[in-house]
Amino acid sequence: MDATAPLPALRTGAAIGGRVRSGRRVADRVLRTGCLLATLLGALVLGSILLMLIVEGLKGFTPLLFTEPTPGPGSVGGGIANAILGSLVMTLIGIVIATPIGVMAGTFLAEYGRTSKVAGVIRFLNDILLSAPSILIGLFVYTLMVRPMGTYSGWAGAVALAIIATPVIVRTTEDMMRLVPGTLREAGAALGAPASTVIVSVTWRAASAGIVTGIILALARIAGETAPLLFTALNNNSWFNANLMGGVANLPVMIYQFALSPYPNWQQLAWAGALLITMTILALSVVARIVIKPQRAR
Structure with missing residues (x-):
């Protein structure tokens, strides 16, 4: 071979x-x-x-859309100005309530409770709230506020939106603060600054872009919520009172009710309102991406 x-x-x-x-x-x-x-x-x-x-x-975008309140059944014309204003008021109140709670809770999880059992329980509950159906939150606020008060209100709607927005801000704040290098904290501590000063002056400043992005994303998350408002703020076809008591007009519930109605005018207003909410959420998402760019560059 x-x-x-x-x-x-x-x-x-x-x-x-x-x-x-x-x-x-x-x-x-x-x-x-x-x-x-x-x-x-x-x-x-x-x-x-x-x-x-x-x-x-x-087809429904006209000047009257932003100046006239929602019309009655079978009416012609009208707009959604009261619904736009009601949504803005409740969304802003909700985000004002959720922001300090979410940022402080996220700070605790990232700085003080990295490995504690309490922090683990809080993270678990926060994850549950992130995935919880919004209609359950609406029922919870209905039992907590609407039934004792005896009437629907914008305050109850704002609280429901705040509960939905809070876990988003908590998760984003914790994740962004964990990305801050530990050497920055050590440098602040080496100068003799207490932990609170290091967090406020160093960690928050370094993670500010990410925290703001989380707040904007939470704002976009609650801008189009319908289910919780059905049980808390409901809706009406007139301007709301300054005390926000009684049914408060809002875009999500208005779209839901008008889209199911047999009136062509209401259906057209529902299409216009849906387009307006979509454009708003798109704009908030674009702003969030623009804000987060400096954080990624670091």
Whole structure:
């Protein structure tokens, strides 16, 4: 037997290796094709929804939309100015309530309770609130505020929105503060500053862009919530009182009620309101991305 002849096992191994590589290439092409088709399908569905929303919503965009209150059943004309104002008031009150609670809780989890059992329980409960159906929060606030007060109110709606926004701010604040290098804290401590001063002057300042982004994302999260407002603020077709007692007009519930109505005018206003909320959430998301860029650059 010739000593220079290649061994049969080597030729067999090369052949097997070639077949394996060929199979991997086929599997890679199949996976790429599947991912591409899934992406195109998702983009097609989302694009169709947005296109329909833009086409139908722009038909109702008139100057009266932002100056007139919602009309009565079967009426002609009107706008959604009272619903826009009611949504703005309740959303702002909700975010004002949620921001200090969320930032302080996130600070505790990131700075004081990294490994404590209490912090673990808080994180667990916060994760539950993040995934909890908003209608359950609406029922909770209904039992807590609406029934004892005997009437729907904008205050109850704002509290419900604040409960929804708080876990988002807590999670974002904790994550952003954990990204701050420990050397910055050590430098502040080396100068003799107490922990509270280090947190306020160093950690918060370094994580400020991320914290603000979390607040903006929470604002976008609650801007279109309908279910909790059905049980707390409900709706009406007139301007609300300054004390926010009684039903308060708001965009999400207005869209829900008007879209189910048999009146073409109401349906058109519902399309316009849906487009307005979508544009608002899109604008908030863009602002959040712009704000977070400096944080990523660091």
